[in-house]
Amino acid sequence: xxxxxxxxxxxxxxxxxxxxxxxxxxxxxxxxxxxxxxxxxxxxxxxxxxxxxxxxxxxxxxxxxxxxxxxxxxxxxxxxxxxxxxxxxxxxxxxxxxxxxxxxxxxxxxxxxxxxxxxxxxxxxxxxxxxxxxxxxxxxxxxxxxxxxxxxxxxxxxxxxxxxxxxxxxxxxxxxxxxxxxxxxxxxxxxxxxxxxxxxxxxxxxxxxxxxxxxxxxxxxxxxxxxxxxxxxxxxxxxxxxxxxxxxxxxxxxxxxxxxxxxxxxxxxxxxxxxxxxxxxxxxxxxxxxxxxxxxxxxxxxxxxxxxxxxxxxxxxxxxxxxxxxx
Amino acid sequence: xxxxxxxxxxxxxxxxxxxxxxxxxxxxxxxxxxxxxxxxxxxxxxxxxxxxxxxxxxxxxxxxxxxxxxxxxxxxxxxxxxxxxxxxxxxxxxxxxxxxxxxxxxxxxxxxxxxxxxxxxxxxxxxxxxxxxxxxxxxxxxxxxxxxxxxxxxxxxxxxxxxxxxxxxxxxxxxxxxxxxxxxxxxxxxxxxxxxxxxxxxxxxxxxxxxxxxxxxxxxxxxxxxxxxxxxxxxxxxxxxxxxxxxxxxxxxxxxxxxxxxxxxxxxxxxxxxxxxxxxxxxxxxxxxxxxxxxxxxxxxxxxxxxxxxxxxxxxxxxxxxxxxxxxxxxxxxxxxxxxxxxxxxxxxxxxxxxxxxxxxxxxxxxxxxxxxxxxxxxxxxxxxxxxxxxxxxxxxxxxxxxxxxxxxxxxxxxxxxxxxxxxxxxxxxxxxxxxxxxxxxxxxxxxxxxxxxxxxxxxxxxxxxxxxxxxxxxxxxxxxxxxxxxxxxxxxxxxxxxxxxxxxxxxxxxxxxxxxxxxxxxxxxxxxxxxxxxxxxxxxxxxxxxxxxxxxxxxxxxxxxxxxxxxxxxxxxxxxxxxxxxxxxxxxxxxxxxxxxxxxxxxxxxxxxxxxxxxxxxxxxxxxxxxxxxxxxxxxxxxx
Numbered sequence: 001x002x003x004x005x006x007x008x009x010x011x012x013x014x015x016x017x018x019x020x021x022x023x024x025x026x027x028x029x030x031x032x033x034x035x036x037x038x039x040x041x042x043x044x045x046x047x048x049x050x051x052x053x054x055x056x057x058x059x060x061x062x063x064x065x066x067x068x069x070x071x072x073x074x075x076x077x078x079x080x081x082x083x084x085x086x087x088x089x090x091x092x093x094x095x096x097x098x099x100x101x102x103x104x105x106x107x108x109x110x111x112x113x114x115x116x117x118x119x120x121x122x123x124x125x126x127x128x129x130x131x132x133x134x135x136x137x138x139x140x141x142x143x144x145x146x147x148x149x150x151x152x153x154x155x156x157x158x159x160x161x162x163x164x165x166x167x168x169x170x171x172x173x174x175x176x177x178x179x180x181x182x183x184x185x186x187x188x189x190x191x192x193x194x195x196x197x198x199x200x201x202x203x204x205x206x207x208x209x210x211x212x213x214x215x216x217x218x219x220x221x222x223x224x225x226x227x228x229x230x231x232x233x234x235x236x237x238x239x240x241x242x243x244x245x246x247x248x249x250x251x252x253x254x255x256x257x258x259x260x261x262x263x264x265x266x267x268x269x270x271x272x273x274x275x276x277x278x279x280x281x282x283x284x285x286x287x288x289x290x291x292x293x294x295x296x297x298x299x300x301x302x303x304x305x306x307x308x309x310x311x312x313x314x315x316x317x318x319x320x321x322x323x324x325x326x327x
Numbered sequence: 328x329x330x331x332x333x334x335x336x337x338x339x340x341x342x343x344x345x346x347x348x349x350x351x352x353x354x355x356x357x358x359x360x361x362x363x364x365x366x367x368x369x370x371x372x373x374x375x376x377x378x379x380x381x382x383x384x385x386x387x388x389x390x391x392x393x394x395x396x397x398x399x400x401x402x403x404x405x406x407x408x409x410x411x412x413x414x415x416x417x418x419x420x421x422x423x424x425x426x427x428x429x430x431x432x433x434x435x436x437x438x439x440x441x442x443x444x445x446x447x448x449x450x451x452x453x454x455x456x457x458x459x460x461x462x463x464x465x466x467x468x469x470x471x472x473x474x475x476x477x478x479x480x481x482x483x484x485x486x487x488x489x490x491x492x493x494x495x496x497x498x499x500x501x502x503x504x505x506x507x508x509x510x511x512x513x514x515x516x517x518x519x520x521x522x523x524x525x526x527x528x529x530x531x532x533x534x535x536x537x538x539x540x541x542x543x544x545x546x547x548x549x550x551x552x553x554x555x556x557x558x559x560x561x562x563x564x565x566x567x568x569x570x571x572x573x574x575x576x577x578x579x580x581x582x583x584x585x586x587x588x589x590x591x592x593x594x595x596x597x598x599x600x601x602x603x604x605x606x607x608x609x610x611x612x613x614x615x616x617x618x619x620x621x622x623x624x625x626x627x628x629x630x631x632x633x634x635x636x637x638x639x640x641x642x643x644x645x646x647x648x649x650x651x652x653x654x655x656x657x658x659x660x661x662x663x664x665x666x667x668x669x670x671x672x673x674x675x676x677x678x679x680x681x682x683x684x685x686x687x688x689x690x691x692x693x694x695x696x697x698x699x700x701x702x703x704x705x706x707x708x709x710x711x712x713x714x715x716x717x718x719x720x721x722x723x724x725x726x727x728x729x730x731x732x733x734x735x736x737x738x739x740x741x742x743x744x745x746x747x748x749x750x751x752x753x754x755x756x757x758x759x760x761x762x763x764x765x766x767x768x769x770x771x772x773x774x775x776x777x778x779x780x781x782x783x784x785x786x787x788x789x790x791x792x793x794x795x796x797x798x799x800x801x802x803x804x805x806x807x808x809x810x811x812x813x814x815x816x817x818x819x820x821x822x823x824x825x826x827x828x829x830x831x832x833x834x835x836x837x838x839x840x841x842x843x844x845x846x847x848x849x850x851x852x853x854x855x856x857x858x859x860x861x862x863x864x865x866x867x868x869x870x871x872x873x874x875x876x877x878x879x880x881x882x883x884x885x886x887x888x889x890x891x892x893x894x895x896x897x898x899x900x901x902x903x904x905x906x907x908x909x910x911x912x913x914x915x916x917x918x919x920x921x922x923x924x925x926x927x928x929x930x931x932x933x934x935x936x937x938x939x940x941x942x943x944x945x946x947x948x949x950x951x952x953x954x955x956x957x958x959x960x961x962x963x964x965x966x967x968x
Contacts, residue, residue, distance in 0.1 A: 029799035032705065032792075033818065036698040039825035042843035047832065050849065050949035079852045082921070082944050082951040089940030097939035098930075113949070114849060134949075180935040183883060183911035185927060190911070190934045209930040215676070215923050217930040217939070252927060259667040259679040 051113055051134030056087035058132040063091060063109045066139070072096055072105040076138075077116030078216075084111055098209050098219035100247045100323050101291075106145040112136045148325035149239045152246070152308070153207060156221055161196035161205045162232040164309070169232060172198035172205065188251050188319045191222060198231070205233055210321050211252045213288035218249065220321035223310040225267065230311040238306045238326055240299045244271055244278065246324020249289040254319040257285065265316035274304040283320070296326070384517040384812060385797070390508050394516065398507045398523075402500035405527050409496040409537050413489050414900070416835040417866015422539050423890030425467055426491055428459035429539070433471035435638070449642050456639040460654075461661045462541065464637040465583035469494035470539045486898040491539045498544035499536030503527045505550050506783050509557075510790040513749050517797060521819055522790030525699045526783055528826035531775045534837020541585045542776040548581035549588055549780040552625075553756045556595050559621040560603075561747055568620060575624030579632020586662050587760060587780065592622050594759045601755075602748030604720030605738065668772035671923040674855025678924070681767035688761075690775050693845035693856065695782075696826040699789050706792030710750045716741065717748040757784025774838065774857060793822065835867060836947040848948040855923070862886030862920050864953050867945045869900045871955065875942075876915055877966035881906045883914035885928055911935040915961045916942070919954045932956050 063073055073091040075084035085092055088111060102108060102120040107127070110118060113134055124140040131137075152159075157176075162169035178193050195206040208222040223231045248269050249255070257263045263285060270280040271294050279294030306326070312318045382393065390398075418426075435455035439446040446452075459467065470491045477483040478490035503523040510519025526532060536543045555577050559570035581588040599619050600607055610617040634640045645653040652660065669678045672686060683689075692700065722738035725731050760778045763769045770777075797815040808814045833840035838859040841851035852858070865887040876882060884892055884907055895901050911917050912935045919928045933939050942957035 026799065026803060029796045029803070032698070032701055032796050033821050035701045036822050036825050039697045039843050040828060043825065043829060043832070043847065046843060046847035046849065047948060077853060079855075079950070082941060082954045083946070083949070085939050086941040086944045086954070092939060094933055094937060094939045098933060114853060116853070180912045181910060183917070183928065183931045183935065184909065185886070185925065187931070188927075190931045192934055207934075209933040211927040211930045215926040217926060217933055252924065256676075256678065 049114075049134060051132075053087070055133030055135045056083070056111075059111050059130075059135040059137050060088050060091070062130055062132065063088065063111070063137060067091065067109055068107075070106065072099075072102060072108040073111075074102075074108055074118060074120070075111040075113070076118035076121075077114065078118060080111070080113055080116065083113075087111075094209075095219065098217045100218055100220070100289075102142070103146045103245075104148055104325075104327075106142050108140045108142070110138045110140055112138050146245070146327045147241075148245075148327045149241050150235075150326040152233075152235055152238075152306070152325060153219060153221060153323045155235060156205075156207055156233075157194055158235070159196075159205075160234045160236075161198065162234070163198040163203070163226070164230040164232050166229075170198070172196040186253055188253060188317075189222060189321070196233075199226070205231060208321060210249060210319075212249045213252055213255050213286070215252060216289070218247070218289060218321075218323070220247070220249070220323040221308075222319075222321045223308070224318055224320050225310045225312045227312060227315045230270075230309045233308045235306045235308075237303050238273075240273060240296050240302050240304050240306075241327045242295070242297050242300060243327060244273065244294045244296055244306065244324055245292075245327050246322060247289050247291050248281070248283050248320065248322035249287075250283065250285070251319035251321075254317040255285050255288070263316070265312050265314050265318055267318050267320045268311045269322055270307075270309045270311070272307040272309070273299055274302070292324075382516075384520075384815070385515050385794075385801075387513060387515050387518075388511055390511050394508060394511055394519075395504075397520075398504035401507055401520075401523055401527075402497075402504040405503050405536075406493075406496045406500040409499060409533075410484075410489065410493070412834055413492060413496075413537050414486065415866065415869075416534075416537050416837075417863040417887075417900075418488055418891035418894050419538060419540070419861035419863035420886065420888040420891060421861060422488075422492075422863075423888035423892075423894065424459055425462075425470060425539050426488070426890050426894055428462075428467045429470035429474055429491055431455050431458040432464070432468055433475045436468075436471060436475065447638075447641070452638045452641060460639045461658065463583040463585065463633075463658075464639065465580060466494060466498075466539070466541050466544050468636075488539075488894045488898050491894075492537060495539050495544055496536060498547045499527070499532070502543065502547040502550060502783060505547065505554060506786055506790075509550070509554055509783075510787050513753070513787065514791045515794050517815060517819065518787075518790035518794040520790075521702070521793040521823065522783075522786040524823050525696075525702070525789045525826060526786035528823065528830045529695055529699065529782060529786075530826075530830045530833040530837055530840040531694050532779065532782060533830045534833070534835075534840075535776055535779065542773075542779050545581065545585035545588060546779040546783060548577065548584050549591070549756070550783040552577045552581050552588065552591055553752065556591075556619065556621040557747060557749065557752055560599070560619055571620030571624050572628060573624075574621035575626075575628030576632055578625040578629035579636065582629065582633040583636045586659070587777075590759055591756075592625050594755050595619060595622050595625075598748060598752050598755050601721055602717050602746070602751055604723045605740075607720075608723050665770065667770055668860075669922065669924045670772045670774070670860075671855060671857040672771065674923075676923045677771060682764075682769065682771045684764060684767060686771045687764045687775075687778050691778075691785075693841050693851060694775055695785070696829055696842055697844050698822050698825045699786070702789035702792035702796070702822065703785050704792070705795055706788035706790065707754075709795045710788065710791055713745060714750045714754065716744055717751045719744070753784045753787055757781045757788075772860070774860065793819065796822070833947075836864065836952060838863075839947045839950065839952055848950045852950045857923075858921050858950065858952060860886075860922065862888065863891070864920060864945060865892065865918065866895060866900065868918065868943075868953060868955065869895075871943050872905060872916065873902050873968075875957075875968060876902070876905050877961060877968055879904050879906065880915040880961075880966065880968075881908040881913055883908055883911050883917035885918050886920045886922075886925070912958075915958050915966070917956045917958070919956075921951050921954065929954065 073088055075081055108121060121140050124142055127139040127141045129136055129138040161172040163172055174196050176194050178195050180190050180193055182190055189208040189210045191204055192207040195204040197204045202224055206222050209217050209219050212218050225231045254264055267283045268280055271278055273296055278296060281292040283290055308322060310320060473493045474487060474490045478487045484490040506526050507519040507523040510522040552574060555570050555574035559567050559574050561567055578591060607617045640654055643653045644655055647653050667679050669676050719737050722735055725735040727735040760780045797818060800814050800818055804814050839848050841848055845851045865884055882905055892907055896903060908914050911932050917932050919925055936956055936958055941954050943955040944951050945953040
């Protein structure tokens with residue numbers, strides 16, 4: 001059994017003028033051990049650069065001292081979020097962890113590792129930073145923090161909910177303390193313990209946390225419509241500002257579709273203030289966590305009834321929710 | 328076939344002549360060094376000294392028993408290492424399913440031992456072999472027998488799970504042995520040694536070698552079938568026919584491990600066509616067909632072995648009752664229509680086609696130690712001239728006219744040609760599986776494991792690369808280092824060190840491991856690469872759960888399969904009073920295995936517990952692997968473990 005030999009005695013056949021090069025080329029093999037050395041050193045550097053629990057603890061203590069009420073604690077890059085919720089967990093309430101966006105916070109304390117960035121803070125200025133080993137806490141200032149006057153998510157329990165059937169709106173009664181059941185992949189968002197129950201188990205309006213198309217947890221109001229039967233949520237006595245600002249989205253699993261190419265469907269959100277439609281926005285599959293802003297300057301300073309109505313034209317998995325505020 | 332044999336035999340003397348002078352043409356410098364060390368007039372030492380005198384690390388060689396002894400030692404040490412490192416590696420989803428299947432098959436083996444006539448009845452075969460019949464029988468049968476004899480009967484292992492895993496570990500060890508032998512035969516002993524160790528200490532291979540799964544076993548069987556075929560086409564070998572038969576037998580076994588070895592006959596036919604193109608053409612001109620005996624053996628003995636070893640296939644093989652598809656069709660259909668699972672790659676969660684064609688190459692780049700890849704490239708580059716010569720018979724297809732005559736003449740045999748087309752075979756057998764990902768609908772959910780069969784050949788070329796480096800080193804040292812083996816062993820140690828260090832560091836997070844080229848595990852997290860699958864990292868929570876979960880408390884274990892948890896508990900890794908619940912709210916602790924799309928479960932827990940705070944995170948190099956949520960109820964009620 002034969003195979004050609006491994007080495008190639010090319011150097012011996014090289015022309016004379018390249019002898020100078022060949023003199024060094026015979027040591028070219030040393031490049032390979034250099035790769036090995038680089039890999040060993042790089043590996044050691046990677047392992048050594050991991051922030052320690054002590055680093056995180058120091059960062060926690062400093063943030064706890066420096067932070068004022070209403071300021072956000074977060075981390076960067078995005079994948080470090082579980083680390084922040086572990087080490088800084090007492091400083092990150094659920095409403096901050098599952099925020100719709102960061103526009104309402106005046107400042108954010110961002111525990112940053114690996115010089116990571118967080119998309120929520122684009123355009124924010126660095127006020128200062130403090131390093132604790134591998135954790136760099138950056139204090140970021142929001143150039144124009146919004147001042148919400150009314151958060152629809154927070155006031156959901158004060159709302160009225162209707163399933164708008166062809167014969168007329170049917171009220172959905174509010175149930176409190178309902179057990180949160182289920183859990184697991186492909187089950188979609190779990191309904192919260194306070195629910196306006198309209199029909200089958202899933203046909204309710206409740207506060208949920210949704211995994212959006214970008215794989216982030218968002219707190220929002222579950223409002224899965226029935227085909228041609230809108231889900232209507234009515235908030236009374238809402239102080240009106242310049243805009244109704246909000247987001248709507250569909251749970252990741254439903255929005256992305258099935259692995260055999262199944263698709264979801266559009267959901268239309270219509271917003272009425274004081275009986276007048278001020279805007280509507282259609283959420284198409286693939287748009288993810290989608291922002292809407294409807295101008296309410298004409299009614300600024302008044303107190304009005306605000307109605308959100310979600311509609312869909314065909315029967316698909318519209319694991320849909322919205323949230324918003326008047327600002 | 329007969330025509331092929333006749334032609335092959337007619338050429339054999341010329342090939343034999345070439346084979347008899349394996350290294351003269353290009354190994355002159357090395358050969359001269361050897362003659363300096365030992366003059367021809369010196370008598371050949373006898374006994375053990377004689378054996379070692381004939382032992383040359385630097386030349387390719389037909390392995391002797393000492394090579395197999397070394398291969399065995401490699402195998403045994405590797406298996407021992409796997410056993411010693413198994414306890415802190417949690418059981419993966421698929422392992423759990425195979426535990427169940429193995430227990431069922433074990434009961435059938437009991438019946439077979441006591442009443443074989445009953446055992447082979449369809450009713451009994453169906454009763455015991457229906458479980459997990461979407462995968463073949465061989466490994467699960469070995470898991471069953473290992474569990475039955477090495478745990479239940481003789482208590483060789485302290486854990487049932489380790490006993491189940493043992494056959495898979497042995498396959499991992501055998502792969503090293505085989506690669507060493509192949510490397511020795513193809514390039515040199517030290518090339519074989521470096522190849523074997525490079526394979527064993529690829530971190531992902533090391534992880535999968537622990538499991539009672541099929542991916543490392545099929546890697547061994549794939550390489551073994553290739554080895555048998557390689558030996559079978561050596562007409563200078565008196566046992567070539569036997570090797571041809573063995574190729575079929577080995578393929579039958581391999582088919583019983585995993586379906587992807589179905590493609591091997593095609594690989595061999597292509598290889599045959601490439602390196603024996605002259606024969607193929609000559610025989611075709613005479614109206615015959617030239618094919619290797621091995622392939623005929625595969626298509627007959629191989630298929631028969633496949634059926635014989637898998638009782639489920641003994642009935643309704645091709646067609647079921649009422650003309651419905653038979654069990655073979657059902658089996659193939661299952662894999663052909665397999666659902667797509669999720670896999671994160673550069674920040675995107677892929678769950679349906681089209682999948683990126685770059686996936687296997689980027690994953691190889693990011694998970695195989697860089698030095699192994701560099702050695703592979705050096706080795707492969709050094710083999711390109713040989714690859715071209717071994718492919719020379721293809722030039723027979725070029726018409727010998729006009730400007731093409733010179734190209735056609737490349738077809739002419741040279742004394743130094745390798746008639747076995749070793750490099751072509753290694754390249755083809757290695758690349759064959761990777762070629763599947765040229766189709767963008769080939770699933771990527773298996774991470775690297777689905778192309779493990781390429782790795783023995785990647786490692787072999789890396790071994791060839793090491794041989795190049797070692798020879799360059801010896802030239803540079805010019806005999807200044809004594810003993811001569813000190814130089815290359817030091818070099819081998821340095822070149823293998825990154826693989827060893829990374830493999831040791833990756834354990835027990837083998838699927839989270841990425842090399843420094845990716846920036847390690849944290850760099851891969853930055854890039855958005857998958858961190859794990861199969862939910863096996865629950866095994867890293869033994870200390871936390873055993874300490875924190877209240878007495879008779881409940882845990883929600885997310886992606887961990889029930890039989891995997893059950894085995895961890897029965898093995899004594901988790902307290903026996905800890906209960907598993909499949910809902911979040913009733914659980915005292917709920918976990919999330921971090922894969923991109925599994926944020927869904929985080930969100931569910933946030934709703935159920937009304938908080939996002941974590942009580943613990945399992946990390947690897949600072950990257951979250953498993954998050955643990957404590958139900959606020961535990962703290963409110965002050966329940967104690």
